[in-house]
Amino acid sequence: MKMNRFYFVLFTIINVLQMEGQELASYVTVEDIPYYELSGEISEYQTERCKLDIYYPTDMDSFATIVWFHGGGLRAGEKFIPEQLVDKGVAVVAVNYRLFPKVKSPVYIEDAAAAVAWVFNNIEKYGGIKERIFVSGHSAGGYLTSMIGLDKSYLKKHELDADEIAGLIPFSGHAITHFTVREEHGIDGREVVVDNLAPIHHIRADAPPYTIITGDRDLELLGRYEESAYMWRMMQIIGHQDCTIYEIEGFNHGQMYIPALYILLNEVKRILKKS
Secondary structure, eight states, X not given: OEEEEEOHHHHHHHHHHHHTTOOOOOEEEEEEEEOSOSSSSOOHHHHHHOEEEEEEESSOSSEEEEEEEOOSTTTSOOOOOOGGGTTSSEEEEEEOOOOTTTSOTTHHHXXXXXXXXXXXXXXXXXXXXXXXXXXXXXXXXXXXXXXXXXXXXXXXXXXXXXXXXXXXXXXXXXXXXXXXXXXXXXXXXXSOOOSTTSGGGGOOTTSOOEEEEEEOXXXXXXXXXXXXXXXXXXXXXXXXXXXEEEEETTOOXXXXXXXXXXXXXXXXXXXXXHO
16 A cells, blocks of 8 residues: 655656557547436436446457546536546546535435446447446545445445446545535534545445545645545555555646546556456
8 A cells, every 4th residue: 555645747757658558549439328227217307417428449349447427516517538538548438417406415426326337237338348447536526436436335226346346546535524415414514524425434445446646735625635645544454455545746626637647547557457
């Protein structure tokens, strides 16, 4: 288990390294695929928001897939394929999920789990394999990543074991209960809450490989780096064998996701080499 501090200059180095040896392939994007069954009781808002885009190579077999959840505090944001993940020999699944205040917890998490279940059930149709599905996201997306990967109950509803995920790689996500969830319950955003809607409540030694990435501790949102560092430390204490934390110095909460995407690609390659 490692704690790493990345400096600004390393961003350029990471960028160059990722460009070397990238796979030459053709890619297509299929947009607005519903990840819930459209039959039965489904609201207009669910029909509108619960869609995903898949970007994948058409002439590669057994590629890795990154499920990507956007940020926005669980109350804003739109799915997008990060430019830094384009033409890198991986598939990217960008997910929309329902937002506060139209819905409240745990609906956001349930949507994230349904989207990941869709990927497990369908990625082979596009040429990928189930054993190489990674989950990642920035801010609120990082929170969703940790919740569905650590609390096994959400994917269990879809008859999936969260441990089938190849790796969890959250960017600057809450380890405690998300501030929007606290707001739903009338709790001040500065009050620390750790309940069953906090990722750290669900830490376990047998979780998938877990890589935490944050911005600079002095520039991040209030307490976000410290939450992540405590999460990393507790994973060590309980005996998790593959938990790493990266702090990207010089980048604030909103800026850090761009260099973090290159770390994400490196971590995908590292984890696949171990498997």
